[in-house]
Amino acid sequence: MERLLDIEGLALESNPVALVLPTLACLFSTITGGRKSYNGYQVLRVNLTTTRAYNTINGIYLTNTFDFLTPPNRDNPTDLVVCPEQLLPLKGLFTTLRIPYEVAVPNLEKLIQPQEIEHETIENNLRRRQSDGAMNWNAYQKLSTIQNWMEAQAHDYPQFAQTENYGTSTEGRHLKVLKISTGGDGTKPAVWLDGGIHAREWISPATVSYIANELIKIAAEGESNENYKLVNSVDWYINPNLNPDGYEYTQTDRMWRKTRSGNSGFLASAFGCIGTDPNRNWEYQWGGKGTSNNPCSQIYRGTSAASEPEVKLTQDYVYARREQIKLFLTFHAYSQMIFTPWGYDDVPIDDKEELMLVARNAAKALQSVHNTEFQSGSSPELLYAAAGGSEDFAKGKAGIKFAYCYELRDTGKYGFILPPDQIIPSGEETFAAVKSMVGDVMAYYRVPEFEQSEQIIQDLRLK
Template structure:
């Protein structure tokens, strides 16, 4: 990490250079005796609107900033660190060290294994460290950048235009799509099937992108309602892909609906877009932290139940930074206000993540369970059984309490939904895979994984109907 002074100095030089270029561009060509050229803003410079201080002022303020360079993972690997029966406490302590330092990047963990992303320059040091601790590891992803490059063979512009001309939208499930395509698809459904679908923006992200929720209902009276969201962690691309697949299925089979669905496919739109343009493995939102060089809040640590407890950090540079307070972020606040204003009869709260293949129920803040955990366990096992039949791969999903099955994480959305909203069936579902690809799941697995997610929704819907 560069020192703050060096970063500020570089920015000053860049901005000063830009201003000089602007001046030169507008000087009359006859004065400097050369042909006048159109000034083009370099790609590494971004022009942004800054808030106007005066309340009634109509003046638009402009500022310049240097764009973040695109992050690459050349030489980086993903390792799985294993512990033996007598090393569980040791692995837990090592994992805490990883979280405290932020190096290497923690991907996922349970009682016996932890997956970490190791950059090229960190490999010798981490190898020595693990050897000193007598912990074994295996390389799961040999070349992370190669895996990223091969993950999403997207359609050509011509293919996308042909798709839009034929279908009226650009969504399909052989590739991962940008936010524009997802929102465009939702708007298309609302316009084409107004009796079944409606779309509303429940708020805006830090950078001003809408948080679009689609309601799918055939208008049956007293129908139970289910909330479904995806993409709260930006790098988990399979989550919005699976959720949009669910939307497609529900709309195509709307005459059979016996529940109402409120679906937010991308709960972290800024972070999601950032994973396409700058850093494929970005996790948090894009909130700029005051007094810190680091950016972003983990939105799934920012909900207002047991906020700031186990499994969170107060350091803005950590991936599990919980924010400055509960609901400090516009994205989580928008979800809270939506539920406060809604009159829907919510019986389930499903939030899709990746990876690991888990069906998790509260509590996440500590190794405790709610009074009705037996009901959650029973329906969770029914979900796991349905998933095993659905995707064509006999996928095994582990069912259990979040903190016990994986790790403690306070301020999660499912804990908040269960404790504060009193929603019966609150689950976090970690989709494929179990680590071969991790967050970089190739696009060819979208449809089979999405079928598993859909199976989960159908089972929970049946459970809601009996309440």
């Protein structure tokens, strides 16, 4: 059997049952039918400031036997989901090695499907019913509601809104873009927004669709709106749900992350280890750090670059518009960070100063709304390396200079189970950040309506 762990002289391959059998029990629990229950699951938060702690957790991470919400990192706490069968052996290991940890979430199910009205699912369903199925941002909406709303905007505002289905997912769902444009010959600079590439990050499609709605309101008001230049001088391509199959499946398994494509092999067929991490699957530096070749892993990179139709078709769509798109933004959760390329490794990038100026200005604009603090920098600097990500593809393959990844609210109190009453605040502050980025980027490209002070232009090193 493959060596499981060998940390500070502690070899667990001599007793693999300690971790393997509990893990298999957890895998079996995912295929029992009906809604996935997380009763008794805990989120453990481990501080990795010591070498022993980091090596231990990183060794566990590499076994692909636990769901890490945040990969091992020396500078920030590491969160992992632990099923009931795994709790005793894992906590025993931490105690033996004197690794400090805390129980961040005593019972994950109580956040997902609680008995009390104030928690996520019951409250969210109530808010959905109160809205009569109409789109709103007081609740997390189903895929059909979001996509029907997109079609409704195109129907109600044909002069500046249209939808386009640019392909279908593994299970046949539409990959749908909402384009917002006041017209022209197709040569206006454009902005790309996407959300929901990781299915369980519900705040992402909610925030992206919120921003789209704000842009539509601006376009509808016309020149009387002080922000009209955002839609009059810029085209927008917006896909709130880049992983529609995974998002739909979160109605069954709230913590599902990947796509729903099939995988071959014994583990995949026996334990339901299907799906690929779509943000490890893009065709730039595919297969590198922060990825796995194990189909049971949450960071499974797929059989090849762009093996997932959701990724391949989106790549093609963006690449075909690479000359027009000047700003590429992808939205994830959680951590409250703005990532610049490169994500695949901690390597230099020639225009780092320019990218960071735009990111820092965006973080300031975001904080000015609700005083929410975001860090700026590359993913390897702030968290971890992750190869095959979309912002790296946009920058490295499509040649889009300004490409960023947002990690939205929060920093771990709720994590992926962010309460619905935070949707609108997240939308408000993130839209402020996006407006800041658009202003800086369009000033860089000397779009007349976005001319800014000479100091800004000078800071961006525009010649």
